Amino acid sequence: MFVYGIVFFPVFAxxxxxxxxxxxxxxxxxxxxxxxxxxxxxxxxxxxxxxxxMLARSLxxxxxxxxxxxxxxxxxxxCCIRKQFFTGPEVKTxxxxxxxxSSYQGVHVRELLKPPEIKEESGGVISRxxxxxxxxxxxxxxxxxxxxxxxxxxxGxxxxxxxxxxxxxxxxxxxxxxxxxATE
Numbered sequence: 001m002f003v004y005g006i007v008f009f010p011v012f013a014x015x016x017x018x019x020x021x022x023x024x025x026x027x028x029x030x031x032x033x034x035x036x037x038x039x040x041x042x043x044x045x046x047x048x049x050x051x052x053x054m055l056a057r058s059l060x061x062x063x064x065x066x067x068x069x070x071x072x073x074x075x076x077x078x079c080c081i082r083k084q085f086f087t088g089p090e091v092k093t094x095x096x097x098x099x100x101x102s103s104y105q106g107v108h109v110r111e112l113l114k115p116p117e118i119k120e121e122s123g124g125v126i127s128r129x130x131x132x133x134x135x136x137x138x139x140x141x142x143x144x145x146x147x148x149x150x151x152x153x154x155x156g157x158x159x160x161x162x163x164x165x166x167x168x169x170x171x172x173x174x175x176x177x178x179x180x181x182a183t184e
Contacts, residue, residue: 007033011068020079021086027072034065 014026041058044050079085100106 011072014072018079019084019086020076023072023076023079027069027076030065030068030072034062034069037062037065 010029011026014022014029037058041051041054041062044054046054101110
């Protein structure tokens with residue numbers, strides 16, 4: 001798909017510009033693509049079934065290029081008759097800001113930009129206390145002293161000092177994460 005976007009970009013540009021100049025160059029580009037595709041079709045030395053398969057495979061592309069080979073020169077002639085050589089027809093927009101605001105898209109964007117309504121939990125006092133208990137039970141923090149004593153017993157005094165620093169950092173991270181999760 002990316003290759004088609006790159007190859008057919010000049011065709012898309014000529015249709016978007018909608019002028020005689022763009023249709024002229026777009027016609028030349030499409031004719032060049034059409035000649036290259038036909039040449040590639042006849043260049044291969046294949047059997048009759050191979051040619052049939054190759055024709056069936058390239059038929060959509062050839063059909064598209066045939067349509068564009070006819071359509072773009074016709075549009076070129078129409079633009080020359082209308083004297084739109086380098087610019088397309090001017091499009092007058094009569095939409096006001098109120099029309100845009102009242103459209104479906106305007107209403108949708110305004111709904112997206114509204115701050116969300118904060119709804120109170122409908123549960124009673126008992127359910128709130130149960131949830132606070134569960135939060136405290138799940139997001140509790142172990143005391144640092146127990147971990148430090150275990151580290152000191154397992155390792156020498158020099159390694160215990162390094163373990164204290166690591167444990168304090170880990171516990172602070174757990175406390176911050178635990179508080180963040182509990183409040184959300």
